[in-house]
Amino acid sequence: MAEIKLNNVIKRYGKTEVVHGINLDIAHNEFVVLVGPSGCGKSTTLRMIAGLEDISDGTVSIGPGVVNDLPPRKRNISMVFQNYALYPHMSVRENLGFGLKIAKQDEATITARVDEAADILGLDELLERTPAELSGGQRQRVAMGRAIVRHPEAFLFDEPLSNLDAKLRVQMRTEIKKLHQKVKTTVVYVTHDQVEAMTLADRIVVMKDGHIEQVGTPMKVFNHPVNTFVASFIGSPPMNLLPATITGADVVFADGKSLPVPTRLADRVRDGQEVIFGLRPDDLTPVGHGIAESGDSARLTLDVTLSELLGTETILYTSIAGQEAQGKMFGAREVAPGETLEFDVAMDRAHLFDAATGKSVRVD
Amino acid sequence: MNGKLRKQIGAIATWVLTFILMVIICVPGLWVVLTAFRPNGEVLAKPPVWIPDNPSLNNFAKIFGFGADQVAIPVPAYFANSLIIALTSTAIALLIGMSGGYAFARYRFRFKNGLFLGLMLSRTVPGIALSLPIFMIWSRIGLIDAKLGLIIVYVALNVPFTIWLIDGFFRQIPKEMSEAAQVDGCTRWQAFWKIEFPLAKSGIASAGIFAFLTSWNEYALASNLTRSTDSKTLPVGLMDFTAQFTIDWAGMSAMAVIIIIPALILTFLVQKHLIAGLTFGGVKG
């Protein structure tokens, strides 16, 4: 298995630069997820690793050597495509064995490896069918099977789940995770879905506009977003981001409401600084309805304009200084629109970003 | 009038209209076919004889040189020429068209739209405007009255439209197919032949039919570039029936039937592809 290194990788189409110098080291057997909104360059980066796009500048190495000028077939990688790219004129068995056949493996090896892969993915019953006769989930599994039969140095996944319905997506997510644990290979996985990124990744790479915004474990990225973009992109519902001004020891909103500056951030801000106050909805809970009491908490009294019951939790829509903010309530109870509630604000999990740069005032 | 009655009248009207249209489409052609089976005298009868009184294969026997009064028109040779020229030029046009269509479908490059337009416009030059200059050049390099000379011309005639259709078909095949194959260990060349080509086969076949029909039926250029049984094609051979003072309508019709039959068989066999060809290739590309 191999490590993958991207060194200042740049992609240009004509004069337009779309990827601006990516540096990334992926360790042996690591599961790395590239995540970001569409057009952020994540797929292009993946395709450069695969050899499907020319690398305009910089180097990509897989294992010991630079692979910039190697065609895909010589990089010993395999890839799962968003629309699966199964060969419609071949049976499942032929699809799975195609790469081995091209590599001129003998029949016995091919059969053995195909059966092995089919076994891992539970495709035994489907081997003689054609792709047209398969359901979406089955196709997805065949695409993965095609990737694993070749025992490649690395798996590349390009939004493999985005064509599946929500339920299947969750199921396949788990299977991919299990698969990785079983076959232990380096994985580079591209998605725009932050939930997938959070659940699958050993490390998440958040990208935007051809730049890497933040690299880190899911926990790190979730808990310590480096800027407002990462903060709003990771987590669902997204973090509330509210403009405010530091006045003494308080964070003061435009309508005069105020909260104390979180203790751990107190020394990172100065008086009069324009900031963005970031708070995840989970940390804005009506008093008595939070999961756990926060150590460093404050109170806000807010009007609820709308509530959405999701089952064990309820999303509450409210506004702070004219900005919409969402809170969460655990333990169901009826909330009438217009009702005024007192909210508990978990200040030890609140964030402050500089309003001018969008950067977090404290990155650990 | 109630709705049901109105619907029924509508259905009947549709049928009647369709029937009339089909008659208009079929009758002129059918007349040619029927004429192939009648004696010359009956062709000119007044009032017309619709169904031949004594249908016979005489006209066919005559042009194939059986029977007493044979007309020495070497139809088998023309047929062979037509077949060789049409098939070869179609095959070459398809190869060139596949290569070009693939380039347009799969690559981004400078002058792409201009080049595409240029290729298409080259097809619009009327044959009559090309016939003499081509003749002059061909005669310098010995391509007059040679099958090769006509094959080259037909290839050029067919390439633009072939590229257009095949381009459309390659666009139908997700790019990822070829990429997956390359990741699976194929060279681009292998990926093309093992994955994209088999998938575009039906489209390529339909482009082939159009190319074949064009070559098979072309007259204006062939009449200038062919001379003898070495290269004359069936449509040019049709003129053999127009002597200085007479036209042998019945013989001509028999030959027409011989020209139409292969085209007809081909079309019946692949009519689905033909429609698909125009649709996908032309429309969705």
Add this chain to the structure above:
Amino acid sequence: MTKMTFRKLLAATALTGITATAVVAEEVDYGKFDGYTLRVKLIGGAQYEPLYARIAEWEAMTGATVDVLSRKNHFELDREIKQDIAAGTLDWCVGSNHTSFAPQYGSIYIDLNGVIADATLAEFQSLALENSTVDGRLVQLPRHSDISNLYYIKSLFEDADNQAKFEAEYGYALTPPETWDQVKDQAMFFADAPTFYGTQFVGKDEAITGRFYELLIANGGALFDDDWNPTFNSAAGVEAVNFFKDLYEAQAVPAGSLNYLWDDTGLGFASGTVALNLDWAGWASFFNDPENSKIAGDIGLVRAPKGSAGIRTGWSGSHSFSITETCDNQAAAASFVTFLTSHESQMVEATAGLLPTRAAVWDDAKAQFTADGNNFLVEVFETYAVSMSEDAFTPPLITPWIEVSNEIWPQLQAAILGEKTPQEALDEAADAARIVMEDAGYL
């Protein structure tokens, strides 16, 4: 030399020819050309093909091989030969030719005087040879000639009812016509469009130019004066145009006439729906063949009628063979064309109804028809023999003839359709013809 003196000369030589040649025909030595391949371009078509069956005989005799490069109708062949001139691909020896086309080809064909034995040439009708001569050069060896005479449906003229009605209406007896004015009367009398027509004419291309031209001569006019100024827009020309126009307007000819060529008129007459038909000799057998014709056995034939100047129409021409200047073995080519126009060869064509160019063949063919009991063809040959010797004349043997013709016929059509008066149409044609003649260096 004027045309009239030609005619007299011809009458004399024709007679002497008949007595001289009958026996010597097959004693000609065609030479030996072992291994040589003679490349030829021949006119194709049902009437012309039977002769080509004899080629094998020549090959066996001389050891040469004949390679037929093309076999097309003459309009196609003309285009092809022009292309050959343009591209410099005159890599063949013998080509079919025709009186109307020959002058265009300039000097690509050799002068056959001296190449073909004088004794052989002496056996041909001298008028045929004269018509094959352009600028003093015998550029073609005539194969068979053609001229038109008037066919009619006999029973129509024999019908007492018709005779009575016609005389009552026109004041003279219904007999096969002697003048074109009578043709006009009779055509209008018989016509009953759209089921039956009085007569018909070819309506486009050189065909109608030719018909106009012969009527112009018959009416005492001329296409050009002695200095090649166009003069066909004369009173005689207008009279000729009016002949077509009157027939067309009276619906005495089929409405589609202006789109007709020879096949249409020939087939039309054979279909039994036309009373009078001026047509070529080649059609005679076809008209009298019950398999192709509804009027077989009911056909009469008279010499082409006279125009207002008392001259009979007699547009004539010959199909012929020419030898190229670039030919690599002119002796073989000469042998070949001599063979294809030999007495025996012409007998093959004559028995099919084509008019021979060798004087002796006329009589021998007639003798054979008599022996076969084919009285109709005997009559045909007798009639055509007279018109060939007394009435025949060709279009002017000038290079731009076809071009001039292409200026004339669309104007004739316009006049017949009434888009222009005959005078306007002919004036315009004459102006255009003048430009053509200027461009060609005649003026």
Add this chain to the structure above:
Amino acid sequence: MATKRPPFWQREQYTPFLLLLPAILTLLFVVLLPLLFSLYTSFTGYRLIRPESLWQWIGFRNYQRIFADGDFWTAFGRTIIFLTIALNLEFLFGLGIALLINKITWGQRTLRTIMMFPMMFSPILVGYQFKFVFNDNIGILNNALQSLGLSDGAIPWLVDKYLANFSIIFAEVWMSTSVFAILLLAGLFAMPRDPLEAAKVDGCNPWQVFRHITLPFLMPFVFIAMTIRSLDVARAYDIVDVMTGGGPAGRTELLWTLIARTGYDNARMGQANAMAYVSILLSIAFTYYFFTKLLAARKYMGGAE
């Protein structure tokens, strides 16, 4: 570590040009080279039977002559009218046939095959066929009309000013309508049901549905058909040449028949090539017009580019 750069023919940016090279070479050789040659001859007094006249440079005289020639402009105008009428009729009939066949469910395959019947015919064959059909005396059309009692005269289809043009247009339309019918039928097949149903619910009558929903949806298909057809409209030359040869009295003269007669029968190749150039420009203009529409249509349909 640096790997060596692949040779240029394997480099991505050259690949498409290499792939297109055979097509480009063929067309340069068979189309462009002859066109350059004929462009040259259009500035000479070249006459087919006088090879030496190929070197007789006369500048723009051929062009001056044809531009001053009323017959040329008449043929030019008639060609444009011919194309306009023929293409529009082909569109209308193609649309009609497509709509009818789309409605019929039983035997549709057979009907589709019959519909394509004329596509199999060589244009020259179509010419002979209709020359025969429209013959005033023995043609089946007049005979049919007479036996049905619809006409008691011999209608001169190929002679009358309007009928002759009608006849050649009819033949052309007969031959080429199926291209439109096929494409428009394909368009109807691809038509989504929802907007149709929405329009019906919104109270449109069938005509309004057709006018405001179906037709706009079909327009891209129409342009494609127009483009495909305009690629080889000059095939009509064979038909006209056989049926009327441009006559009578030049009533059906199109640029193509005029060029052929000038070039071959009159052997004035230089002048014919000058005319040919005008006709080429006309063809290119037609195609270019539809092609730009086509590109727009393709974009609208969500294709690449």
